Amino acid sequence: MISFDLECENGHSFEGWFEDGEAFDKQQKDGLLSCPVCNNSVVYKLLSTFGIKKSGLSGKNSVSLSKLNAKIQNTTKVLNEYLDKNFEDVGTDFTKEALNIHYGLKEPKNIRGVSTKEEEKVLAEEGIKFMKIPRLPDANTDNG
Numbered sequence: 001m002i003s004f005d006l007e008c009e010n011g012h013s014f015e016g017w018f019e020d021g022e023a024f025d026k027q028q029k030d031g032l033l034s035c036p037v038c039n040n041s042v043v044y045k046l047l048s049t050f051g052i053k054k055s056g057l058s059g060k061n062s063v064s065l066s067k068l069n070a071k072i073q074n075t076t077k078v079l080n081e082y083l084d085k086n087f088e089d090v091g092t093d094f095t096k097e098a099l100n101i102h103y104g105l106k107e108p109k110n111i112r113g114v115s116t117k118e119e120e121k122v123l124a125e126e127g128i129k130f131m132k133i134p135r136l137p138d139a140n141t142d143n144g
Contacts, residue, residue, distance in 0.1 A: 008035035009042035
């Protein structure tokens, strides 16, 4: 058995136990994982501190865990700022908008939003490429 630190799309952290890494991947692909707090089924593995040496790091390429987390968070922040500036937020209409653009019913434009697993399957079946990117919690809201 292996334990993974997990986080849902809404930022809730929790732990999951799996037979092995492949079992996690299969359960994630099959949509069997969900957050115990909000039941969100978009779940990611986090970097685990278990296998990372926290002190005594040496060598020019060594990075402390806190610096690595800060770099990841900063990169995600920069990416989210770019998306906010260059993509129209269509919210829960993402699939509908993507299909309309794909079939020429609407002018092509950069869009972002949210979709369900079922909607993502429809997009994939229609040959529409999309990418899921985690969002940082808004500093002005309480995502508990």
